Amino acid sequence: MEIDITKYLPVAAAILSATLGYIFGIRTKKNERLVQFTQENVKEVFSPMYHEMKRIIENPLIPKNRELMLDTFFERYLVNNTPVYKLGNLELLDTFYELSEKYRHFKLSRDEDIWKEVWWDFENNLFCKVKEGYRNSTNLLYSEFTWEQYTQTKPYWMKFYLESMKFLFETAKGLNIVSLLLVYFSGCFKIFRLGLFPSDFWLFSLLILVLSIVVTLILIPFNMQYITLTSNSKQSFFRRVVKKAAPKILTKWDNFLINKDYNDVPKMYKKRFLEDK
Known part of the structure; x- marks a missing residue:
């Protein structure tokens, strides 16, 4: 079934602009x-x-x-x-x-x-x-303190690249939410035959959702540093993924890279019950 994307673009653009306007505009003062x-x-x-x-x-x-x-x-x-x-x-x-x-x-x-x-x-x-x-x-x-420190130490062209990738990544994540809402509401209106949207608008919304998810996945490698530095976890995003998928490999890798040298550790205080005066 072919979808005429052009006839749905004005509706989708209006919904998208209104949603993003709320997210980036109205909530700014509240934040x-x-x-x-x-x-x-x-x-x-x-x-x-x-x-x-x-x-x-x-x-x-x-x-x-x-x-x-x-x-x-x-x-x-x-x-x-x-x-x-x-x-x-x-x-x-x-x-x-x-x-x-x-x-x-x-x-x-x-x-x-x-x-x-x-x-x-x-x-x-x-x-x-x-x-x-x-x-x-x-x-x-x-949450973004470490990220801001990281970007401020970079040359202007690198800073522009990092901030651009971050903006695209955050916009793609926002588009995922908007697209998901479009799919949900257009699907509900179609099921209950309310007629607010064209009959196949939910297919268009589904297509937009799939494309936005693909774009988000493509942008993840370019934003790995941003994800890592803004994460709540003590471990990086990559380490959390590997630890969950292949913990034994991560353990072997750490043992290979980390060589613990105890020669410089000061001697432990051996407390006695009756201290020497």
Whole structure:
């Protein structure tokens, strides 16, 4: 079945321009506000709270000192001018306030069962949520930080090439979403015979989707550095793919390349029960 692409181009262009206009235009101001708020909550709440909780959990403290640190923690974030609201997450705020109330009951009752519940919630509930929020906020602020550092050190012609490849890659990914939506809605309208689109418009949308996916796959090798530097993972995109597909080969490759030399490692301190004076 032949598809007359020319008669669908105006409709597709209108939908595409409206969608991309929303993505790159209207959301720009919202993103700027989001970045501003995220900078504030990382600096004033997430980072201090996360590192204080991490210190309480990981340090081998005696019970008295641990409880004193918990006292300080809750007192700091329950004062009148507390910045805890900048966490910006009602679920996380509810978790914090519920735990603070439970800790207050423990301080009054000195009940060991309540203490066990308090500590479990502190370590496995509140801390996990604060850690997740801290990582997400930090990633939002610095997701392209390494990439920008990388491009700024390159000559202008290389910088132009890298930024052009990035723009094409991101545009292709956006086009994938738009095309998928076109296929979905045109297919639904065809099934329910609503007649909003021409009868074979969904075939045209499917064709555009296939072409955009092919273009995206072609652009991946040209954007490997961008994908790697903007990834959340500690490992590169290539290493994650190889590790999943052929982990044994990756292990052999690492053993071949990495030669661990322990000659320069300082001697370990051999602690004795009775130290020599």
